[in-house]
Amino acid sequence: MARRPASKSTTSSPATEVLNRGFDPRLSVGSARPAVFRSSTYVFSSPESAERAFAVALGKLEPDIDEDVELIYARLSHPNAEILEDQITPLEPGGVGAVVFNTGMAAISTLVLTLCRPGSAVIYTVPVYGGTHHLLHELLAPYGIKPVPVPAGDTAALSRAIETTPDLRIVFIETPANPTLRMTDIRAAAEAATQRSAPPVVAVDNTFLGPVFQHPLQQGADVTVYSATKYLAGFSDMLGGVIIAQKPEILKSLKGTRAILGNILQADECWLLDSRLATVSLRMTQQSKNAKRIVDRLAKHEKVSHIHYPPLFVDGEQKRIFRSQCQSPGAIFSLELEGGKGAAFEFLRRLRLTKNAVSLGGMESLACHPATTTHSEMSPAELLDAGVKDNLVRVSVGIENWRDLARDYEDALEAI
Numbered sequence: 001m002a003r004r005p006a007s008k009s010t011t012s013s014p015a016t017e018v019l020n021r022g023f024d025p026r027l028s029v030g031s032a033r034p035a036v037f038r039s040s041t042y043v044f045s046s047p048e049s050a051e052r053a054f055a056v057a058l059g060k061l062e063p064d065i066d067e068d069v070e071l072i073y074a075r076l077s078h079p080n081a082e083i084l085e086d087q088i089t090p091l092e093p094g095g096v097g098a099v100v101f102n103t104g105m106a107a108i109s110t111l112v113l114t115l116c117r118p119g120s121a122v123i124y125t126v127p128v129y130g131g132t133h134h135l136l137h138e139l140l141a142p143y144g145i146k147p148v149p150v151p152a153g154d155t156a157a158l159s160r161a162i163e164t165t166p167d168l169r170i171v172f173i174e175t176p177a178n179p180t181l182r183m184t185d186i187r188a189a190a191e192a193a194t195q196r197s198a199p200p201v202v203a204v205d206n207t208f209l210g211p212v213f214q215h216p217l218q219q220g221a222d223v224t225v226y227s228a229t230k231y232l233a234g235f236s237d238m239l240g241g242v243i244i245a246q247k248p249e250i251l252k253s254l255k256g257t258r259a260i261l262g263n264i265l266q267a268d269e270c271w272l273l274d275s276r277l278a279t280v281s282l283r284m285t286q287q288s289k290n291a292k293r294i295v296d297r298l299a300k301h302e303k304v305s306h307i308h309y310p311p312l313f314v315d316g317e318q319k320r321i322f323r324s325q326c327q328s329p330g331a332i333f334s335l336e337l338e339g340g341k342g343a344a345f346e347f348l349r350r351l352r353l354t355k356n357a358v359s360l361g362g363m364e365s366l367a368c369h370p371a372t373t374t375h376s377e378m379s380p381a382e383l384l385d386a387g388v389k390d391n392l393v394r395v396s397v398g399i400e401n402w403r404d405l406a407r408d409y410e411d412a413l414e415a416i
Contacts, residue, residue: 057259092244095245100240102265113257124149158184162200173205174204207231228241288328297410303413331398348393371383
């Protein structure tokens, strides 16, 4: 084995744990960093070990504390996945373990399929990423799983929905919301969930601000979900998804579903993602600084009618939520431009340094038109209710020189 079982308790900080937890160089011929283990199947040390490994995998037996149960087959788990899951967990305070997937949507899909049954309900905040919307409405609703939308940031409406929705299994919160940046009170949702006789799982898509600027598990959430493709990986060169939870039984169930669906993150991608974890804070901090400086330059531009960015919130409730659960506004903002869809398209067409592409969180700056791309599956009425307007452009700021980027945006605005 290349790893050692992760210690259940530690006094080290996340920045230290992310480089040391769960990996033993002595078990990898002295390699200072994990190698890539490309293997579909694993050799058992004895027939008894094989028997125990299957019994644990099938839930017939519980592993002993710090027991290193032998691996079976890479669809179930493999060394690079186990190392990554050990080392990513400390980045989310309150987490006891992680489960890695081959995309962010695989993580969300596995979560819902694990916890829901026909007749059960999922509350979700609006707006929500288009892929999540499609999953809930187009794939799962026909099987009897009921999606219940609630406006992001409406704490009273969310609490009422949690209290009154029959057979509620999941409260899925995307905060800040994509692409309007509206924030939802995680703690209020968690407190409402605990009032039910059978509390639903409160899951937070933390892709925009985590794991550096927002920690949902500390706010009472049960599960944090990531598109690891974004800030965790940080270079727009791989796909991945992660779920970190504070309850071992949730992790166990997710791994069981993952084994059947076969959507585990492969060894090479696990190795890549693991190598990026130590720099997540450095990258996100610089990107957030860049974004704040750029927004300051653009806030009063005559062709910008509104900027969606946490420091510019005017709503008192949004200000309160931001102050209570976030350490920084992050590196994503959205512009509403004078001139409608035509102005938005012309702005994107005129950009030189920022690429017109979906996704976010990479070291390079990206911009897109959500209404016709990432959220285009929503109906016109749904887009209007969610605040995803025709004149809105979402920007993900990278690590370039902020003055160069600001000049790029100003030049594009002047050319409209």
